[in-house]
Amino acid sequence: MTATEPSFSPWREAVIERVERRTPRVVSLFLRTTIGPSMAGQHVDVRLTAPDGYQAQRSYSIASAPGAPVLELVVERLEDGEVSPYFADVAEPGDTIEVRGPLGGHFVWRASDGGPLLLVGGGSGVAPLLAIIRHRVAASPTVPALLAYSARAWDELIYRDDLLRLSADDPHFHLRFATTRDAPRRDGDLGRRFDRGALGALLRDLERSAGVPTRHAFVCGSTPFVEDVANALVDEGLAAERIRTERYGGTV
Secondary structure, eight states: OOTTSGGGSOOEEEEEEEEEEEETTEEEEEEEEOOOOOOBTOEEEEEEEOTTSOEEEEEEEBOSOTTOSSEEEEEEOOTTOSSHHIIIIIOOTTOEEEEEEEEOSSSOBOGGGOOOEEEEEEGGGGHHHHHHHHHHHHHOTTSOEEEEEEESSGGGOTTHHHHHHHHHHOTTEEEEEEESSSOOOSTTOBSSOOOHHHHHHHHHHHHHHHSSOOOEEEEEESHHHHHHHHHHHHHTTOOGGGEEEEEOSSOO
16 A cells, blocks of 8 residues: 555645546646645545535546646536536536545656556546647657547547647657547547557557557547557567556447
8 A cells, every 4th residue: 555545645725726528528726735645647536515515525536737836636526426427517716525546656757757657537537648749748748759649539639729730730640530530630630449550550659659669548538449449559569568447438
């Protein structure tokens, strides 16, 4: 057991600074809190308490970079959820909730880890990858990185415009979208899931541009998405020990 596990992390008050809508089903939640410093890829537990004392809690990946003044979480509204509808539809600046963390020590990237980095996200599973991307920009911008990001539709790609700007401005960062219910909008993007052939091509493109083998792959999304991607990467020759995975809510 490590110091990042829940039993060693107390609940702390967090004040909602703002809520920003990213897609029809996803919001960014910005919190002011006193939790300790995070590493890119970690998550926090969030707890809500009703007036009658009933409590509900969920885990959300941190999307902000380590050291950011405000903690940012990406919340996908689930129709049968107990927590996400509150953040998507009810929460207002000044509301107070509880958080604990940061938690998790496996799905993390430090600047000293180097690259190249292959990041593969499905739906709201892009959240911890955003933290890694932001940390890379701030701490080690020459590390080669490629984000392969899948969502159902063009308008459901979280932080789409920010990612497009980064890929246009940063010669070491590359971006590929896959939309499973929309036709692709850019050359090189897919109108289907990232299958083995597509992932193999992206892996080779990354290594060709970097001039060295891929050192780390991070895969986050729904369980079927993560399993399919991880297996495909292994089949394409990426060593399993170089692949870190995290299951996340939502489907693509």
